[in-house]
Amino acid sequence: DSGVTQTPKHLITATGQRVTLRCSPRSGDLSVYWYQQSLDQGLQFLIHYYNGEERAKGNILERFSAQQFPDLHSELNLSSLELGDSALYFCASSARGPDTGELFFGEGSRLTVL
Amino acid sequence: DAKTTQPPSMDCAEGRAANLPCNHSTISGNEYVYWYRQIHSQGPQYIIHGLKNNETNEMASLIITEDRKSSTLILPHATLRDTAVYYCIVRVGVGSGNTGKLIFGQGTTLQVKP
Numbered sequence: 001d002s003g004v005t006q007t008p009k010h011l012i013t014a015t016g017q018r019v020t021l022r023c024s025p026r027s028g029d030l031s032v033y034w035y036q037q038s039l040d041q042g043l044q045f046l047i048h049y050y051n052g053e054e055r056a057k058g059n060i061l062e063r064f065s066a067q068q069f070p071d072l073h074s075e076l077n078l079s080s081l082e083l084g085d086s087a088l089y090f091c092a093s094s095a096r097g098p099d100t101g102e103l104f105f106g107e108g109s110r111l112t113v114l
Numbered sequence: 115d116a117k118t119t120q121p122p123s124m125d126c127a128e129g130r131a132a133n134l135p136c137n138h139s140t141i142s143g144n145e146y147v148y149w150y151r152q153i154h155s156q157g158p159q160y161i162i163h164g165l166k167n168n169e170t171n172e173m174a175s176l177i178i179t180e181d182r183k184s185s186t187l188i189l190p191h192a193t194l195r196d197t198a199v200y201y202c203i204v205r206v207g208v209g210s211g212n213t214g215k216l217i218f219g220q221g222t223t224l225q226v227k228p
Binding site for chain 1: 157163213215217218
């Protein structure tokens with residue numbers, strides 16, 4: 001158990017819909033990272049938040065948005081869903097203090113768009 | 115961040131050492147080498163990292179060549195539970211203009227066989 005909690009674990013929805021994925025980082029961790037993993041694309045970095053502020057943006061579509069709240073949990077919002085958005089979405093957090101390069105990943109949210 | 119090259123797949127007999135190579139010939143002096151693994155759609159798991167010196171922890175050893183252009187991850191006594199995709203990632207440390215995000219490649223699928 002990494003200490004990172006993601007909900008929901010599974011989600012099935014239809015094209016055109018909107019969903020919200022939630023991530024609670026490990027206690028005390030200020031950074032939250034979101035990744036998308038689809039069969040044909042591998043693990044793709046989406047976005048990084050640090051203590052409520054966006055720090056880096058990767059291959060995140062304009063239909064997707066994220067935020068980190070004052071209690072440090074984060075949400076990834078996916079809208080106007082397409083079949084190709086079906087994927088595993090992982091959240092990770094990293095500890096305060098000296099950088100070790102260790103990200104702690106949650107178990108992921110599996111999104112299926114029908 | 116420098117690009118890495120890994121073989122797409124490898125086999126290893128249970129109980130033997132698994133040696134996973136990684137080429138990072140364009141690595142810069144301030145870039146670290148990180149290894150993660152992902153067991154069947156679970157969240158990726160940190161294994162080990164290093165800069166110049168060889169490193170060892172309870173999971174594995176990391177051997178970095180003197181010119182730092184390649185490295186090898188060694189699992190000393192592979193078990194069936196070590197079957198996973200192993201990712202070699204090169205990244206500057208946080209604070210060197212990097213946010214801490216990790217960019218994953220395709221990795222090496224290690225199959226440990228009985």
